[in-house]
Amino acid sequence: MINYSGKKVLVTGSAGFIGSHLTEELLKAGAKVRAFVRYTSSRDIGLLKKIDKNLLAKVDFYFGDLRDIQSVRDAMKDFDMVFHLGALIGVPYSFFHSHEVIINNIKSTLNILESAKELKTEKIIITSTSEVYGTAEFSPITEKHPLNPQSPYSASKIASDSVAMSYYYALEMPITILRPFNTFGPRQSLRAVIPTIISQALLKDEIELGRIDTKRDFTYIKDTVKGFMLTGLSQDSIGKTINLGTGKTQSIEEIVKTVENILGKKLKIKVSESRMRPGKSEVELLLASYEKAKNILGWSPSFLFEEGLRLTVDYIKNNLDEYNISNYVI
Numbered sequence: 001m002i003n004y005s006g007k008k009v010l011v012t013g014s015a016g017f018i019g020s021h022l023t024e025e026l027l028k029a030g031a032k033v034r035a036f037v038r039y040t041s042s043r044d045i046g047l048l049k050k051i052d053k054n055l056l057a058k059v060d061f062y063f064g065d066l067r068d069i070q071s072v073r074d075a076m077k078d079f080d081m082v083f084h085l086g087a088l089i090g091v092p093y094s095f096f097h098s099h100e101v102i103i104n105n106i107k108s109t110l111n112i113l114e115s116a117k118e119l120k121t122e123k124i125i126i127t128s129t130s131e132v133y134g135t136a137e138f139s140p141i142t143e144k145h146p147l148n149p150q151s152p153y154s155a156s157k158i159a160s161d162s163v164a165m166s167y168y169y170a171l172e173m174p175i176t177i178l179r180p181f182n183t184f185g186p187r188q189s190l191r192a193v194i195p196t197i198i199s200q201a202l203l204k205d206e207i208e209l210g211r212i213d214t215k216r217d218f219t220y221i222k223d224t225v226k227g228f229m230l231t232g233l234s235q236d237s238i239g240k241t242i243n244l245g246t247g248k249t250q251s252i253e254e255i256v257k258t259v260e261n262i263l264g265k266k267l268k269i270k271v272s273e274s275r276m277r278p279g280k281s282e283v284e285l286l287l288a289s290y291e292k293a294k295n296i297l298g299w300s301p302s303f304l305f306e307e308g309l310r311l312t313v314d315y316i317k318n319n320l321d322e323y324n325i326s327n328y329v330i
């Protein structure tokens with residue numbers, strides 16, 4: 001059992017997929033959690049609506065924008081630790097809105113680092129992504145793999161990681177970069193491939209997809225969150241970049257087959273041009289080495305892919321009204 005009692009923790013991107021699960025688990029582990037949520041006039045709390053009501057009542061909400069240093073500094077004041085997950089994450093979206101994605105992701109990270117410097121925050125966890133590696137030059141991918149940006153999203157994350165490391169090298173700030181490979185599970189939106197497959201499979205017999213031969217290393221959300229929580233308490237992780245992945249891959253076609261087995265239903269795949277990534281941006285294979293996470297954090301994944309997929313199918317089945325497949329484009 002990971003114990004956060006007495007810790008005051010800020011989570012950015014808290015209303016998002018990974019952030020909402022992380023917020024929930026931190027609260028269960030006894031942390032005082034402040035959720036940084038992007039301000040809108042409706043004060044929408046996004047996926048935090050899905051967490052247990054008793055836990056939700058304990059969340060300390062901070063509404064603002066991560067691009068605004070005033071908000072970030074104010075939110076981080078008197079907090080021991082920051083898990084920085086807030087980012088614009090759509091790979092295809094990043095081609096059509098490259099200024100927005102690049103400025104948002106880099107500036108948000110810079111604001112976290114500058115505020116942490118000033119406030120002497122005890123631990124800063126910056127969220128990277130396996131997309132920074134591009135198509136694998138060797139597999140499994142260790143943290144020493146070259147960084148090959150194949151999208152503005154990936155470039156924004158490489159730049160953010162690099163800025164974070166400069167604060168570690170120059171100022172010895174207590175920073176860790178976590179690099180999750182694809183994460184999946186309940187609450188994930190149709191932006192991601194697994195909910196896209198499951199929701200279509202539940203509603204019809206034909207599934208429209210982009211490339212089906214690409215392979216990814218999929219970690220179940222509870223394992224990813226465990227990696228974040230172990231990092232928050234680890235002194236040995238300071239100054240390190242650490243992959244979180246399972247060391248196994250699934251092709252998109254294989255996921256469809258597993259969904260067929262779970263649902264007991266035959267599915268036809270229709271490959272659609274509109275769902276392809278542009279140009280040469282497609283990353284063919286991402287397979288993680290998680291040796292470093294095992295050695296430094298004592299982390300290893302505990303969910304089998306099919307087990308996580310069953311839990312995700314159950315969630316989408318019970319919340320199908322939120323998965324309107326006609327909304328899915330990028």
Ligand SMILES: NC(=O)c1ccc[n+]([C@@H]2O[C@H](COP(=O)([O-])OP(=O)(O)OC[C@H]3O[C@@H](n4cnc5c(N)ncnc54)[C@H](O)[C@@H]3O)[C@@H](O)[C@H]2O)c1
Pocket residue numbers: 012013014015016017018019036037038039046064065066067084085086087088089104108127128129130179180181182183184
């Ligand atoms: N989901 C994955 O498979 C995966 C894999 C690797 C890395 N990551 C990283 O993990 C983090 C979380 O991903 P997710 O899947 O939960 O994404 P998500 O889109 O569900 O959540 C991201 C959250 O960040 C918030 N945000 C973005 N810009 C903001 C701003 N300027 N001010 C305030 N809030 C802002 C969004 O509103 C959203 O709630 C991201 O940094 C992403 O790059 C995700």
